[in-house]
Amino acid sequence: MTEKKPFEALSVETLAERLGANEALVRRIGAETSRWAVREVGDGNLNLVFIVEGDKGAAVVKQALPYVRLVGDSWPLPLKRSFFEYHALTRQEARAPGSVPAIYYFDETQALIIMEYLSPHIILRRALIEGQQLPGIARDIGLFMARTLFRGSDFSMLAKERKADLALFADNVELCDITENLVFSDPYFDAKMNRHTSPQLDGLVAELRADRDLKVEAQRLKHLFAANAETLLHGDLHSGSIMVTDTETRMIDPEFAFYGPMAFDVGMLLANFWMSYFSQRGHEQKGSRDAMRAYLLGVTAETWTVFRAEFSHLWRTERTGMLYQKSLFEDQGDRLGAEQALDHVLHQIWDDLLGFAGIEVHRRILGLAHNADFETIADEDLRAACEAKALKFGRHIAVNRRQIHGIDEVNKLAALIEQESGI
Ligand code: SR1
Ligand code: MG
Numbered sequence: 001m002t003e004k005k006p007f008e009a010l011s012v013e014t015l016a017e018r019l020g021a022n023e024a025l026v027r028r029i030g031a032e033t034s035r036w037a038v039r040e041v042g043d044g045n046l047n048l049v050f051i052v053e054g055d056k057g058a059a060v061v062k063q064a065l066p067y068v069r070l071v072g073d074s075w076p077l078p079l080k081r082s083f084f085e086y087h088a089l090t091r092q093e094a095r096a097p098g099s100v101p102a103i104y105y106f107d108e109t110q111a112l113i114i115m116e117y118l119s120p121h122i123i124l125r126r127a128l129i130e131g132q133q134l135p136g137i138a139r140d141i142g143l144f145m146a147r148t149l150f151r152g153s154d155f156s157m158l159a160k161e162r163k164a165d166l167a168l169f170a171d172n173v174e175l176c177d178i179t180e181n182l183v184f185s186d187p188y189f190d191a192k193m194n195r196h197t198s199p200q201l202d203g204l205v206a207e208l209r210a211d212r213d214l215k216v217e218a219q220r221l222k223h224l225f226a227a228n229a230e231t232l233l234h235g236d237l238h239s240g241s242i243m244v245t246d247t248e249t250r251m252i253d254p255e256f257a258f259y260g261p262m263a264f265d266v267g268m269l270l271a272n273f274w275m276s277y278f279s280q281r282g283h284e285q286k287g288s289r290d291a292m293r294a295y296l297l298g299v300t301a302e303t304w305t306v307f308r309a310e311f312s313h314l315w316r317t318e319r320t321g322m323l324y325q326k327s328l329f330e331d332q333g334d335r336l337g338a339e340q341a342l343d344h345v346l347h348q349i350w351d352d353l354l355g356f357a358g359i360e361v362h363r364r365i366l367g368l369a370h371n372a373d374f375e376t377i378a379d380e381d382l383r384a385a386c387e388a389k390a391l392k393f394g395r396h397i398a399v400n401r402r403q404i405h406g407i408d409e410v411n412k413l414a415a416l417i418e419q420e421s422g423i
Helices: 015-019 023-029 081-095 124-129 137-151 159-169 173-182 202-209 212-227 262-283 290-317 335-366 380-399 407-419
Strands: 037-040 048-053 058-063 072-076 103-107 112-116 231-233 242-244 249-251 258-260
Touching (some): 023 103, 023 112, 081 103, 081 137, 081 159, 081 173, 124 242, 137 231, 290 335
Antiparallel strands (some): 103 112, 242 249
16 A cells, blocks of 8 residues: 655645646646646635646646635644535535536545636636626526535435535534634624724724624524534635636635535625625726626526525425425425425525625625725725625624515615715
8 A cells, every 4th residue: 555645735846746647637738747837826715726737738736725824824724624625516516517617636635636727717706896797697606506505405315315414514613613703703893813994994893893783693693504504505605716707607615615504605695796786886987887786786686586496496396305395295285385385495595695695794894804896996995985885784684684575675775875975
């Protein structure tokens, strides 16, 4: 048996030498390593990402580091996140074929995944900042979420298989811990790593941190996140985890995957569209983003409509798990009962997704991990004005989520807040 070499981080200089004999990579890009061109392109918070181009083609080599890249080695983070990412990608491909990059190779010790190089795809967040309107994203992402969330749950899977998977992903403790702190708690007190646009937002931030209803709601959502192991989530489904062209959409980076509430992925995703909406003013020249704003609200509405329609379709055609069995409803001629149950399930997802969306907006403006939609607005007063609107919107949908009955209502609220002047 050949002894496995201990983990060692790759670099642009060492990659060809270390992976030159990797059959999966050589098959894709060619064996002539002297002709390989290697670039490190990782712009996320955690990992190394290399694009390797050879005579025959290109591939992506993604490697986890034993610490949080954004912060440095003062914040250790286990390499096993790569294992969860690999297993989540295989499940997502099975449940929503064609929606994630193809995987060529996985090395658990080196925490390394070799996968398809998506080109000419770009990160969705960047496209939205540039004002690009992608025609297919709402449909593609809505279908992805409905298929992965439904098919990873007890609505669909054999109970034994789901429980085995639940146990596997339950070990993704440290990445869940990041979300539990960074998303649900830190934004609502003066946590060490927090930052916000200051002094412009100081007053509003103090107000939000003193807002009892908001804090209680954030903790109820954290409770839900931690205790409702409903389905295999992507776990970090924001616009930086999606790559797009005009005709294709792929979801990437599911290293935060674990069993949690369906509404979490949907809420986080929609929050990123609403943040993009509120950030447009910071990127526009003389009303140039009016159409983009209308597009973004349209995307949220279409995503939710597609999600609901596909989820309902799967409910009617693939409900083979132990929950709401057909033997209790359709098999007894009670199709109405199955529809009534579906309404309850969708209603619950709706209520909860608004909460998750609201706090995702807050944590991207008040916490450690901000997003480029706002960060790339150089004029700090303008950035703060955009952020303040998003913060107010987030507070409203998180606290009042049970009184908001449809996506059009949310989008009307967003438009009203956007039209308000000042902060
Ligand atoms: C310390 S990690 C910060 C954030 O980056 C990831 O993309 C997740 O969103 C996480 O919360
Ligand atoms: Mg990521």
